[in-house]
Amino acid sequence: MTQSAGLLIQLSHIKKRGVDDWLCLFLSGLMGLTVLLLLLIVAFLILEAWPAIHGDGWRQFLRSDGWYPLEGKLGLLPMFWASIAVGVGALLVALPFGLGSAVFIAYYAPKVIGKPFAGVITLLAGVPSVVFGLWGLTELVPLVNQWHPPGASLFTAIIVLAIMILPTISLTSYSALLALPTQLQLNSAALALSKKTMVVGVLIPAAWRGITVGVLLAIARALGETLAVLMVAGNVVQMPTGLFEPVRVLTANIALEMAYATDNHRAALFASGLMLMFVVFLIALGASKLSKKEMSPI
Amino acid sequence: MINRLFTLLIWGLASCVLFAFGWLMVDVLVQGVPMLSLDFLTSDPIRSGRAGGIYPIIVSTFLILGVALTIVLPIGLGSAIWLCEFSNKDSKIVSTIRLSLDVLAGVPSIVFGLFGYAFFCGFLELGFSILSGGLTLACMMLPILIRTTEAGLAAVPNEWRRAGAALGLSRTTLLWRVLIPYAAPAITAGLLLSIGRATAETAALIFTSGYVDRMPESLADSGRSLAVHIYDLSMNVVGGDKAAYGSALVLIMFIVSINLLANALSESWMQKRVSRQ
Amino acid sequence: MKQTPKISNTYTLGSVEQGAECCEPIPHFSIRDLAVSYNQKTVLSNVSLDVYKGCITALIGPSGCGKSSFLSTLNRLSDMVPGAKVTGTIEFEGQSTLANNYDVESLRTKVGMIFQNPNPFPLTIRKNLELPLRERGIKKKSVLESKITSALKEVGLWDEVKDRLNVSALSLSGGQQQRLCIARALVLEPSVLLMDEPCSALDPISSGVVEDMIRRLAGRYTIIIVTHNLAQARRLANYAAFFWMKERVGKLIEFGQCQPLFESPQHSLTAAYVSGERG
Ligand SMILES: Nc1ncnc2c1ncn2[C@@H]1O[C@H](COP(=O)(O)OP(=O)(O)O)[C@@H](O)[C@H]1O
Ligand SMILES: [Mg+2]
Numbered sequence: 001m002t003q004s005a006g007l008l009i010q011l012s013h014i015k016k017r018g019v020d021d022w023l024c025l026f027l028s029g030l031m032g033l034t035v036l037l038l039l040l041i042v043a044f045l046i047l048e049a050w051p052a053i054h055g056d057g058w059r060q061f062l063r064s065d066g067w068y069p070l071e072g073k074l075g076l077l078p079m080f081w082a083s084i085a086v087g088v089g090a091l092l093v094a095l096p097f098g099l100g101s102a103v104f105i106a107y108y109a110p111k112v113i114g115k116p117f118a119g120v121i122t123l124l125a126g127v128p129s130v131v132f133g134l135w136g137l138t139e140l141v142p143l144v145n146q147w148h149p150p151g152a153s154l155f156t157a158i159i160v161l162a163i164m165i166l167p168t169i170s171l172t173s174y175s176a177l178l179a180l181p182t183q184l185q186l187n188s189a190a191l192a193l194s195k196k197t198m199v200v201g202v203l204i205p206a207a208w209r210g211i212t213v214g215v216l217l218a219i220a221r222a223l224g225e226t227l228a229v230l231m232v233a234g235n236v237v238q239m240p241t242g243l244f245e246p247v248r249v250l251t252a253n254i255a256l257e258m259a260y261a262t263d264n265h266r267a268a269l270f271a272s273g274l275m276l277m278f279v280v281f282l283i284a285l286g287a288s289k290l291s292k293k294e295m296s297p298i
Numbered sequence: 299m300i301n302r303l304f305t306l307l308i309w310g311l312a313s314c315v316l317f318a319f320g321w322l323m324v325d326v327l328v329q330g331v332p333m334l335s336l337d338f339l340t341s342d343p344i345r346s347g348r349a350g351g352i353y354p355i356i357v358s359t360f361l362i363l364g365v366a367l368t369i370v371l372p373i374g375l376g377s378a379i380w381l382c383e384f385s386n387k388d389s390k391i392v393s394t395i396r397l398s399l400d401v402l403a404g405v406p407s408i409v410f411g412l413f414g415y416a417f418f419c420g421f422l423e424l425g426f427s428i429l430s431g432g433l434t435l436a437c438m439m440l441p442i443l444i445r446t447t448e449a450g451l452a453a454v455p456n457e458w459r460r461a462g463a464a465l466g467l468s469r470t471t472l473l474w475r476v477l478i479p480y481a482a483p484a485i486t487a488g489l490l491l492s493i494g495r496a497t498a499e500t501a502a503l504i505f506t507s508g509y510v511d512r513m514p515e516s517l518a519d520s521g522r523s524l525a526v527h528i529y530d531l532s533m534n535v536v537g538g539d540k541a542a543y544g545s546a547l548v549l550i551m552f553i554v555s556i557n558l559l560a561n562a563l564s565e566s567w568m569q570k571r572v573s574r575q
Numbered sequence: 576m577k578q579t580p581k582i583s584n585t586y587t588l589g590s591v592e593q594g595a596e597c598c599e600p601i602p603h604f605s606i607r608d609l610a611v612s613y614n615q616k617t618v619l620s621n622v623s624l625d626v627y628k629g630c631i632t633a634l635i636g637p638s639g640c641g642k643s644s645f646l647s648t649l650n651r652l653s654d655m656v657p658g659a660k661v662t663g664t665i666e667f668e669g670q671s672t673l674a675n676n677y678d679v680e681s682l683r684t685k686v687g688m689i690f691q692n693p694n695p696f697p698l699t700i701r702k703n704l705e706l707p708l709r710e711r712g713i714k715k716k717s718v719l720e721s722k723i724t725s726a727l728k729e730v731g732l733w734d735e736v737k738d739r740l741n742v743s744a745l746s747l748s749g750g751q752q753q754r755l756c757i758a759r760a761l762v763l764e765p766s767v768l769l770m771d772e773p774c775s776a777l778d779p780i781s782s783g784v785v786e787d788m789i790r791r792l793a794g795r796y797t798i799i800i801v802t803h804n805l806a807q808a809r810r811l812a813n814y815a816a817f818f819w820m821k822e823r824v825g826k827l828i829e830f831g832q833c834q835p836l837f838e839s840p841q842h843s844l845t846a847a848y849v850s851g852e853r854g
Binding site for chain 2: 033120135225287
């Protein structure tokens, strides 16, 4: 009995070793595929953008005589600034509302309101961007048009984008607030702080890391959004000088011209894609530095 | 006094959010619901979608998703399991891979669209096709899926890994019998969320799976996804707004149910984790 | 007294009911010059001792002096800790377990381990016990059934759970979970049990139940137990090893029979620790 059990153990052991090794090999193969794919994506984008950026070709994007690809004028600056304006504007609008609604759910709403409200925010997070675009185009643009024609403008884009990124800010801020130790609230209450002082002076500063990560994610989303902005911003290539002037952002430019661009023009579009990727890289780097919570098993 | 004003401000901000959401939803419902009928879901679009239904578009959407999932599921789950259970956490390569995945998860979808257009449609000569679109979506979903799956696995308590090793269980057994079943709701929730994102995707598909709104005959055929359909109707088709809202309602209903399912799953999972302690 | 079922492949060094008076000391583990470091930082060094077959050896000492690290070298669980490095020699059943080509998984089936926090898998009680057996290629229903039954009886859990083997193991109380974990280690019929503070996460009553059970296992298993409860160490152990930190490195200060070590310690540190805890 003992002997046969021992034999069994050894036999199954040999078999099992194999299983583990095979699984590891198989999985690392899949991981390898992933890595290859990542490299392929980056390499291919660089390859396609190469004609426009090699040497000091990239300087042509900085020229100030505008974007007339058919004449070989490839100044990206107006669209770059438009992207920044739309992104920053949307963030400025969304931040108070996002943070406010996070504080609302966490500390102000009665339970019967708070939970459904959080549900609404989650729902909002799931609405496809093209639906925001559709809504902006058919509702907001005509409205703004009555007020400040032509309607499709920097302003409209900011509003639509702000509503889109609001859930991101709100949900991450909320979970950052939720993660705070309850001790903090008890202590503040023990010091007889007013609720406002507690929220503004203690809780929000304590959760700033999480909130900042949320803000960074929101910026990344805002800069990368394409169609919703394209649908409501008017898409005229010009420096964003007035709030109610139409603008064209980098992403929209790619979507609008990719289909027919050739040669240097096409390369310039890929270069602007690379540029977006680089900005996102910086943002992701920042976010990962901030949320350095190691979750390594074993 | 200031305290009262602040309370008022918070309620005000929250109501504004609710108002914006309500506006959007009422708009979609009021304009979308009258369009919704069995006929709308099961007939072909007529005159660029101004009339008729969205049947081929629904089919194309699911085909594109199907292609993407076929690719992304094995690669994504496999990579995530390797990262979480087999990789050496301290190695430079692994942390570089992680960071790259984070970056890629945040890359604008239009950039994936650029890549797909140049690589799948152009370089691999797949043209505007469901295959190109699905593969592009797969690239987009991959980093998200890997990271959510990995997070799900990483949240499984380490003590079970230790217990398993102390009992001489193989990693395969431990994974299959203990870790994956336990993390399954979280993994599924992550999968559902990335399906939701893929379904909502427009920018990555416009120049990869194409515009054609008839029924695709094969995966090499062009097919228009629901999100692209909405975009096209509202931007390029005069008088397409009604149908656009109808399609938007269908799309939202699909994504919302997927997200609700994902939420329910991860909530029940959280409950399980809490009650364990 | 209830007859504890006979388990094959055990050490008959004492009577089954009573547990053993420790008899002739045959080394089961021979440890020489053992050192453990994490990321090049040495946390334990110069440990040499023999762990005797069928006896209970208690490891005592303050937190952080490397008791858990020591224990985890014995079943090579230290392999799983990133950055951990073990040097020296450990001889087990005549083989050097630290050798690279040593069969770690069979070592782990012969050397069971119990952790401070009960960690049954999130499966049913039955599945928890079946899993390690199936892994060994034991698939026959009747064999599984009898092994599970005898392991549960051995830890005194059988009467408590025999009607609900198919409920989740996580629904058991802390003390029951810990006994289940011990049963899970016992189904593999190990010869050694490593226990890292097995009672310290339990309430006093469960702790007492587990302690009684450990006493019953003595004689048939070689047991190495880490405990902060000196009274418990005295009650249970045949041998005791006292660890202490010198210049932030854990050292084995004194090792010997339990009673002499407690009553007439050779080393002043031991005396201070033993009496300090008593007073
Ligand atoms: N995985 C690890 N990585 C780095 N240092 C560790 C690790 N585990 C334990 N240590 C360190 O080793 C020392 C001994 O720890 P441990 O063996 O747990 O002591 P004890 O069980 O006696 O309390 C402690 O200083 C602890 O900080
Ligand atoms: Mg310890």
